[in-house]
Amino acid sequence: MQPFSHLRNFINKDRVFDFLVPEKSINIDTSHNVLLYVEGLTVSFDGFKALNDLNLYINDGELRCLIGANGAGKTTLMDVITGKTRPNSGTAYFGQTHNLLTKTEAEIANLGIGRKFQKPTVFENHTVFENLELALRMNKAILTSIFYRMNSEHLDRIAEILDLVNLKQHARQMAGALSHGQKQWLEIAMLLVSEPRLLLVDEPVAGMTPQETEHTAELLTSLAGEHTVVVVEHDMAFVRSIAKKVTVLHQGSVLAEGNMDDIQNNPNVIEVYLGESH
Amino acid sequence: MANAINSSFLSMNNTTREGMLSSRGGNVFLALLVVVTLLASVGNQLFPAGSALHVDTYTITLLGKYLSFALLAMAVDIIWGYCGILSLGHGAFFALGGYAMGMYLMRQIGDRGVYGNPDLPDFMVFLNWSELPWFWQGFDFFPFAMLMVLLIPGILAFIFSWLAFRSRVTGVYFSIITQALTYALMLAFFRNEMGFGGNNGLTDFKDILGFDLQSDTTRICLLLITAACLGVIYLLSQFILSSKFGRVIEAIRDSESRVRFVGFKTENYKVWLFVYSALIAAIAGALYVPQVGIINPGEFAPLNSIEVVVWVAVGGRGLLYGAVLGALLVNFAKTHFTGILPEAWLFALGALFVGVTIFLPRGIVGLLSSRNKSMEDKP
Numbered sequence: 269m270q271p272f273s274h275l276r277n278f279i280n281k282d283r284v285f286d287f288l289v290p291e292k293s294i295n296i297d298t299s300h301n302v303l304l305y306v307e308g309l310t311v312s313f314d315g316f317k318a319l320n321d322l323n324l325y326i327n328d329g330e331l332r333c334l335i336g337a338n339g340a341g342k343t344t345l346m347d348v349i350t351g352k353t354r355p356n357s358g359t360a361y362f363g364q365t366h367n368l369l370t371k372t373e374a375e376i377a378n379l380g381i382g383r384k385f386q387k388p389t390v391f392e393n394h395t396v397f398e399n400l401e402l403a404l405r406m407n408k409a410i411l412t413s414i415f416y417r418m419n420s421e422h423l424d425r426i427a428e429i430l431d432l433v434n435l436k437q438h439a440r441q442m443a444g445a446l447s448h449g450q451k452q453w454l455e456i457a458m459l460l461v462s463e464p465r466l467l468l469v470d471e472p473v474a475g476m477t478p479q480e481t482e483h484t485a486e487l488l489t490s491l492a493g494e495h496t497v498v499v500v501e502h503d504m505a506f507v508r509s510i511a512k513k514v515t516v517l518h519q520g521s522v523l524a525e526g527n528m529d530d531i532q533n534n535p536n537v538i539e540v541y542l543g544e545s546h
Numbered sequence: 547m548a549n550a551i552n553s554s555f556l557s558m559n560n561t562t563r564e565g566m567l568s569s570r571g572g573n574v575f576l577a578l579l580v581v582v583t584l585l586a587s588v589g590n591q592l593f594p595a596g597s598a599l600h601v602d603t604y605t606i607t608l609l610g611k612y613l614s615f616a617l618l619a620m621a622v623d624i625i626w627g628y629c630g631i632l633s634l635g636h637g638a639f640f641a642l643g644g645y646a647m648g649m650y651l652m653r654q655i656g657d658r659g660v661y662g663n664p665d666l667p668d669f670m671v672f673l674n675w676s677e678l679p680w681f682w683q684g685f686d687f688f689p690f691a692m693l694m695v696l697l698i699p700g701i702l703a704f705i706f707s708w709l710a711f712r713s714r715v716t717g718v719y720f721s722i723i724t725q726a727l728t729y730a731l732m733l734a735f736f737r738n739e740m741g742f743g744g745n746n747g748l749t750d751f752k753d754i755l756g757f758d759l760q761s762d763t764t765r766i767c768l769l770l771i772t773a774a775c776l777g778v779i780y781l782l783s784q785f786i787l788s789s790k791f792g793r794v795i796e797a798i799r800d801s802e803s804r805v806r807f808v809g810f811k812t813e814n815y816k817v818w819l820f821v822y823s824a825l826i827a828a829i830a831g832a833l834y835v836p837q838v839g840i841i842n843p844g845e846f847a848p849l850n851s852i853e854v855v856v857w858v859a860v861g862g863r864g865l866l867y868g869a870v871l872g873a874l875l876v877n878f879a880k881t882h883f884t885g886i887l888p889e890a891w892l893f894a895l896g897a898l899f900v901g902v903t904i905f906l907p908r909g910i911v912g913l914l915s916s917r918n919k920s921m922e923d924k925p
Contacts, residue, residue, distance in 0.1 A: 352803070372806070373803075373806035374806050374809050374810055374812070377808060378809045382807075385804075389804045391796075391800055392800060393796065394793060394796065394800075401790065401793070402797055402808055403808050408810045410814060410815060410818050413791040414786055414790070416789060416791075
């Protein structure tokens with residue numbers, strides 16, 4: 269019966285094939301005020317569960333901090349959301365309609381999910397300016413790239429972001445020649461020019477001076493609202509300075525969620541972080 | 547104020563990195579190409595044999611052969627130097643383009659073959675075949691044959707690279723399967739039953755579009771056409787690779803996963819570039835065959851494809867005219883070296899590759915450009 273039902277489906281005159289449906293402009297349904305739904309996510313590497321039935325909901329426009337010890341699953345979670353790792357089970361939806369688990373990295377990026385990596389990864393053999401040019405939010409098809417000419421709108425956008433991250437005087441420099449902190453800034457700038465709806469920021473202040481850290485904190489808080497920001501960070505002082513809501517991960521699942529004070533007084537968190545010494 | 551910022555950005559965008567060098571070197575290269583081919587043609591036609599300025603036909607053909615090798619080297623440089631994909635199988639696309647051209651030339655022989663059969667090429671008569679196989683149909687029509695020169699290698703490159711890149715095969719694994727591809731094709735073409743002349747290949751060509759292949763003027767025309775193809779494809783490739791597309795390709799070379807997270811479908815970019823590169827190799831093959839007068843399965847030999855990589859490494863990868871320079875120099879050396887000490891050539895080639903890799907990682911062009919830079923640094 270199975271093949272026949274497929275056949276019937278095939279010759280049905282009402283049927284519209286997927287490839288005939290014109291590609292809609294990206295429409296992210298956040299009518300329930302939730303931008304990212306992660307439910308029952310499990311990822312196991314050779315039996316080790318990096319994520320274990322993890323549930324996480326990120327509201328539209330919020331700034332959320334993810335904390336947790338090494339191996340708690342923070343980076344794996346980001347890998348799943350951005351399409352780098354496929355989970356063993358669970359679902360991840362962007363808005364109510366976009367199933368992230370069926371999409372490639374590039375499709376997810378074009379939906380508006382931007383990622384800053386833990387280790388700064390910029391294109392070292394390209395100039396700072398070219399790094400931003402590549403990251404610009406625009407059509408990324410092959411022919412568009414071949415015939416692309418920088419227009420004034422894009423130029424202004426890049427100039428504005430370069431100003432924001434204090435890299436204007438380095439625009440012609442190779443990105444590989446930047447200092448560690450500057451590379452972090454460049455990567456943040458690349459995120460910004462891609463105008464993502466959701467920013468996933470992995471350890472943004474590692475290797476930054478206290479002044480730069482403060483600057484980053486200001487930047488991230490100013491982004492929340494218009495964008496949705498998820499920050500993974502170890503630096504508790506930094507988390508305290510930016511976060512309204514914090515999620516604690518432990519052994520691949522959510523241990524606690526709430527504001528910073530609640531978290532610090534949560535007995536489970538205390539137990540995990542301080543051990544069972546008392 | 548805004549205008550000042552804009553213009554400074556625009557100018558910086560044009561002069562990044564090797565932008566200056568490649569445009570200057572490229573102009574020199576194009577000028578040399580025109581001057582040398584014209585001088586050679588004039589020298590052959592206007593000065594009588596025996597004059598000091600006479601260029602003999604052998605040299606003309608040799609030059610044409612070198613230039614088609616240069617085109618092949620450029621194809622490898624585009625995929626290896628710019629995108630970091632080391633293809634050790636470009637000889638396959640070169641040979642397929644050559645075979646398509648060879649099939650056209652075979653059909654032009656008509657009844658002038660040894661057996662005098664007007665319908666069948668000699669080797670088919672020899673094999674007692676009674677009629678022309680279906681895949682030989684249409685090859686007596688020049689435009690169809692030229693279409694096949696592009697279509698067959700293009701489709702093969704598309705299917706091959708799409709399968710490889712979609713499965714994210716990269717690095718040395720990709721290089722190995724390209725070797726396997728060209729080796730498999732070589733074994734197939736060696737078989738008589740394939741219908742491509744077995745290990746003798748296709749040869750004994752008489753004329754192309756009605757012009758006698760042995761005459762001086764035809765040979766000069768072939769040289770000029772080869773030079774023109776090299777020039778036009780150089781300009782086209784320079785345009786493509788200096789566009790944003792080229793910067794995406796270089797970013798893929800340096801950090802492919804990062805490019806994916808920026809939103810580019812890197813597989814599509816790589817497939818596109820691979821097919822483009824294979825088409826250039828096929829054109830080079832089609833230009834090569836009428837000038838040397840033979841195409842046989844030996845052209846598929848894995849060693850040939852590796853040799854092309856050596857040319858590119860010697861000239862300097864990542865710059866198009868570097869590949870051209872490398873192909874010309876190594877082939878010139880090969881012609882003379884094999885004349886003096888044939889059995890030592892392969893050792894010399896190996897030593898050259900090792901030497902260049904250790905001492906000149908950016909090839910001869912890299913050496914020139916670093917000298918230029920140090921001269922500019924001095925006031």
